[in-house]
Amino acid sequence: MDFTIPKELELLKNMTRDLVKKELEPVANDVEEQSKIPEHLVEKMKQLGYFGLTVPPEYGGSGLGLLGYSLVIEELAKTHIAFFLLISTNNSIGGKPIVSFGNEEQKKKYLPRLATGEWRTAFALTEPEAGSDAASIKTTAVRDGDHFVLNGTKHFITGGPYADVFIVVALTDKKLRARGGISCFIVEKGTPGFSVGRVHRAMGLAGSQQSDLIFKNCRVPASNLLGKEGQGFGVAMDALDHGRIVAGADALGAAEKLLELSVEFAKQRVTFGKPIAERQAIQWMLADMATEIYATKMMLYHAAWKADQGEDVAREAAMVKLYGTEMANRVADKALQIHGGIGYMKEYPVERMYRDLRVTRIWEGTSEIQRLVIAKELLKES
Numbered sequence: 169m170d171f172t173i174p175k176e177l178e179l180l181k182n183m184t185r186d187l188v189k190k191e192l193e194p195v196a197n198d199v200e201e202q203s204k205i206p207e208h209l210v211e212k213m214k215q216l217g218y219f220g221l222t223v224p225p226e227y228g229g230s231g232l233g234l235l236g237y238s239l240v241i242e243e244l245a246k247t248h249i250a251f252f253l254l255i256s257t258n259n260s261i262g263g264k265p266i267v268s269f270g271n272e273e274q275k276k277k278y279l280p281r282l283a284t285g286e287w288r289t290a291f292a293l294t295e296p297e298a299g300s301d302a303a304s305i306k307t308t309a310v311r312d313g314d315h316f317v318l319n320g321t322k323h324f325i326t327g328g329p330y331a332d333v334f335i336v337v338a339l340t341d342k343k344l345r346a347r348g349g350i351s352c353f354i355v356e357k358g359t360p361g362f363s364v365g366r367v368h369r370a371m372g373l374a375g376s377q378q379s380d381l382i383f384k385n386c387r388v389p390a391s392n393l394l395g396k397e398g399q400g401f402g403v404a405m406d407a408l409d410h411g412r413i414v415a416g417a418d419a420l421g422a423a424e425k426l427l428e429l430s431v432e433f434a435k436q437r438v439t440f441g442k443p444i445a446e447r448q449a450i451q452w453m454l455a456d457m458a459t460e461i462y463a464t465k466m467m468l469y470h471a472a473w474k475a476d477q478g479e480d481v482a483r484e485a486a487m488v489k490l491y492g493t494e495m496a497n498r499v500a501d502k503a504l505q506i507h508g509g510i511g512y513m514k515e516y517p518v519e520r521m522y523r524d525l526r527v528t529r530i531w532e533g534t535s536e537i538q539r540l541v542i543a544k545e546l547l548k549e550s
């Protein structure tokens with residue numbers, strides 16, 4: 169076994185670490201307070217190619233596999249989550265369906281613009297009455313000549329208010345549903361009959377927005393069907409497998425940062441005449457944090473590497489998402505405990521990271537749903 173990270177990926181990881189340290193982390197508090205990433209940093213990330221990391225080179229991207237992309241996200245996750253969310257849809261659940269299932273015409277039209285960051289994407293599966301049970305969506309797409317007419321409401325869609333291109337999952341056959349009755353469409357902002365509905369107010373995630381999307385007799389050209397008619401559930405699940413590994417990378421990076429902050433703090437905080445780092449109660453928390461981080465890192469790198477070999481990773485992706493995000497929440501809780509009262513205050517990043525990490529156990533499939541996926545795969549095999 170060779171655990172060495174390829175040189176070019178290591179360089180990319182280091183470049184991201186530098187960017188985070190020198191330019192992104194210093195503005196993290198401003199992003200939180202103003203709920204906005206400074207425009208010059210959005211431009212910088214566009215110029216450095218961060219929007220097209222996973223887009224194939226022939227369409228203007230860097231063509232990174234999941235391992236390379238995960239290494240970048242691990243570093244980016246060490247600062248405000250807004251930076252991860254800024255680039256993650258184009259590189260994962262928004263762009264991946266076009267990379268994997270788009271026809272040549274669709275790839276030529278959309279991917280170069282996603283790679284430069286000129287256009288941003290959103291992935292629209294969830295509905296008010298269909299979250300975990302995604303196959304019970306109600307949004308319909310009915311063929312009418314060379315168009316499909318979409319009707320329905322999507323919900324909690326990250327990037328809804330500002331995305332330019334939406335991957336929309338809809339029912340084309342109510343009887344077949346997930347077994348050939350669901351299709352995916354590329355819907356552009358400004359398509360008549362499509363509008364952004366209410367914008368949600370979230371517990372955290374400053375700098376990004378989630379909203380409803382409303383489709384009222386929205387006519388989408390049939391040429392915007394992504395993949396074959398009826399193949400949409402598979403398209404969505406493929407995107408989610410990718411997204412779940414990336415969610416693990418985000419959780420890993422955030423947990424590593426929380427551990428680093430906790431070690432630093434424990435060494436300098438003195439109580440009863442000694443730094444708290446010298447107390448076994450604190451050392452055990454640090455040791456448990458480090459151990460779980462190490463376990464996640466090994467799972468993540470292995471699953472990402474396996475996906476890059478072209479193997480099916482549905483089970484591993486669910487395991488990485490489940491273990492990684494639950495781990496990061498446990499680490500955030502311990503980090504806050506180690507920091508004591510100051511950990512609860514907004515002056516320290518622990519408070520913000522604790523809140524922002526909470527959603528990682530919910531989005532892209534809750535922890536309960538990951539367990540269902542893992543169990544289903546296990547029982548299928550036996």
Ligand SMILES: Cc1cc2nc3c(=O)[nH]c(=O)nc-3n(C[C@H](O)[C@H](O)[C@H](O)COP(=O)(O)OP(=O)(O)OC[C@H]3O[C@@H](n4cnc5c(N)ncnc54)[C@H](O)[C@@H]3O)c2cc1C
Nearest residue numbers: 291292293294299300301324325326530531532533534536
């Ligand atoms: C901040 C944020 C951003 C999001 N971004 C997007 C996005 O960009 N695109 C998108 O399509 N969606 C997005 N979502 C939606 C997200 O994927 C769903 O919220 C999630 O899948 C859960 O669905 P739900 O909220 O309807 O919960 P429900 O499905 O109603 O679940 C409620 C509870 O019941 C549990 N549960 C449900 N079924 C079972 C079962 N069979 N067995 C055991 N427990 C079960 C769940 O685990 C959960 O604890 C986002 C959500 C949030 C909060």
